[in-house]
Amino acid sequence: MAGPDGSSRPNYIAVEGPIGVGKTTLARRLADTFHRPLVLEPAMENPFLDRFYREGRRHALPTQLFFLLHRANQVASISRDDMLGAMLVTDFLMEKDRLFAKATLDDNELELYEDIYRSLDIRPPQPDLVVYLQAPVSVLLDRIRRRGIAYEQRIDSEYITMLTDAYTEFFHYYDSAPLLIINAAEIDFADNEAHYRALVEQIEAMDGVRQYFNPNPSLL
Secondary structure, eight states: OOOTTSSSOOSEEEEEOSTTSOHHHHHHHHHHHHTOOEEOOOGGGOTTHHHHHHHOGGGHHHHHHHHHHHHHHHHHHOOEETTTEEOEEESOOTTHHHHHHHHHOOHHHHHHHHHHHHHHTOOOOOOSEEEEEEOOHHHHHHHHHHHOOGGGGGOOHHHHHHHHHHHHHHHHHOOSSOEEEEEOTTOOTTTOHHHHHHHHHHHHTOOSSEEEEOOOGGGO
16 A cells, blocks of 8 residues: 555555544544544434434434435545545544444334435545454443533443444455554553554555454563
């Protein structure tokens, strides 16, 4: 994967993983390091999300449709170079929308969601690299509690377990782009520079369709 300057840097990187795993923090750092525009999912802008976490499934459909329409607009606005393709870093894959829809909607709601999805004719560019962050449920819950976002404090272990299982299944079969799977349980990309630089080196050396990254124990 070569960038526009000839370096081994992917043009379009998508960072994914369940809530609390650190994908937005990592996406921000990668965008800065690789000099790419940053596109973030609109979690804080969704007016239904608080009600979904507070009252559950009966708010799942409007919550999911808001994300779908917003992400569709984001995808439509992504600029593409005729030679290089899209150049950006995101903290989501468009396919993630369906992952959440299948996990949270009932059969009738999912049918309606799929009809709307098809009518939008969404054609997202494929990333040059997907970075998938994994961590145990206990770690995710601890991080969610510590970052202190009010509406997230209602998230319980059952919901996080359901999401992590859905992500595990999704990426088990994912083959649309090169995939770097990271054990993020003991990695601090925000404040540990050695951890972050080791990851950047792994990204620049990425060779193949699926690789795994665990930092050297000496960096922990």
